[in-house]
Amino acid sequence: xxxxxxKTIVALAGGVGAxxxxxxxxxxxxxxxxxxxxxxxDDMTLHGLKISPDLDIVTYTLAGLVNPAKGWGFRGETFHAxxxxxxxxxxxxxxxxxxxxATHIHRSALLAxxx
Numbered sequence: 001x002x003x004x005x006x007k008t009i010v011a012l013a014g015g016v017g018a019x020x021x022x023x024x025x026x027x028x029x030x031x032x033x034x035x036x037x038x039x040x041x042d043d044m045t046l047h048g049l050k051i052s053p054d055l056d057i058v059t060y061t062l063a064g065l066v067n068p069a070k071g072w073g074f075r076g077e078t079f080h081a082x083x084x085x086x087x088x089x090x091x092x093x094x095x096x097x098x099x100x101x102a103t104h105i106h107r108s109a110l111l112a113x114x115x
Contacts, residue, residue: 006033014039014054016071019061026062046094047085049104050111056103074099 009029013022013036025034039054053072060066060074067075077097086092096104 006030008033008035010035010037012037012039013058014042016057018054019058019066020071022058023061044094046091046096048108049101050108051094051096051104052107056100073097 009025011018011022011025011034013019022034022036036058038052038058040052042054043050043052045051057066057072060072065074067073067077073095074097077099079095079097081098081101082092082096085096
């Protein structure tokens with residue numbers, strides 16, 4: 001198909017199921033013609049960090065980094081920081097892995113910088 005006739009697909013996404021569908025689309029079409037609008041309604045602030053679970057699962061899935069057994073988080077993730085937070089009596093109900101924490105720290109810093 002010529003570049004002039006290529007259509008852009010806009011997908012609304014949120015969660016594990018959407019990330020799997022998007023991966024299928026990503027693999028069978030030109031990714032440059034795929035626009036993804038990801039749900040931010042489930043975003044939260046926890047431990048002072050801005051967490052965007054739906055954005056993260058879509059990003060990790062399309063990057064080939066997602067844990068296939070769980071369908072979320074990083075493959076091979078560890079939870080040392082979460083266990084330490086729990087030992088301090090901090091909330092540990094949300095499974096924040098060590099590498100995911102780096103994502104949230106980075107995102108929070110970018111937002112604090114106005115980016």
